[in-house]
Amino acid sequence: MIIKARVVLAVALAICASAPVTAQEQPAGRPALPDGIVSQKGDRMDRPVHRSTTADERRQTRLDRMFDELAKATTKERADRIAGHILRRMTRSGSDTVDLLMNRSAVAIQNKDYGLALDLLDGVVRLKPDFAEGWNRRATVNFLAGNYGRSIADIEQVLKREPRHWGALVGLSVILVSLDQKARAVEVMTRALEIHPYLDDTRDRRDRFKMEIDGSEA
CATH class of the missing domain: 1.25.40.10 (Tetratricopeptide repeat domain)
Structure with missing residues (x-):
């Protein structure tokens, strides 16, 4: 029951993290950053894209750059900042x-x-x-x-549209653990960490389950 409660809480928190932010919910005194810009001095994620491309192609190019920067992030603070911009883009319908x-x-x-x-x-x-x-x-x-x-x-529908959706991958890993498919869950968590390397709770869970699996096979 304790494990199940923790799982439900984790998923509920994921919902809150990915929910769209309305104008009223913006933090007071902090103007919203323009699309594609990470709040780090001199670091623009929206470098010019060739004008012959369509608006959708330009948006996708910027998103691809953000995912690339996220995977290469060297600090949790920077990773979280980039991830926040990605989430805001993904929640715009x-x-x-x-x-x-x-x-x-x-x-x-x-x-x-x-x-x-x-x-x-x-x-x-x-x-x-x-x-x-x-x-x-x-x-x-x-x-x-x-x-x-x-x-x-x-x-499956999420990942068909955006294979790099780390939240969906983490959610899938939670379900797989609940279904006692820990080896598959470890694979899915590893994939999520390749996309967003600073998912600390996911890394801890992945390492713990991997040790359990390796121990049972020894």
């Missing part, structure tokens, strides 16, 4: 209706009204099937509701 549904689903999750949250997120994935974060949020709610099979199916 480009639709006011979808953003409203996502915000309402976050409230429903906080109230543990998982049925309502799933109804809202069903609408999100219907309206915006290419929006990876919609699938990720629904995967999280399905996990909290005990629907592991549906959660895994939603995670």
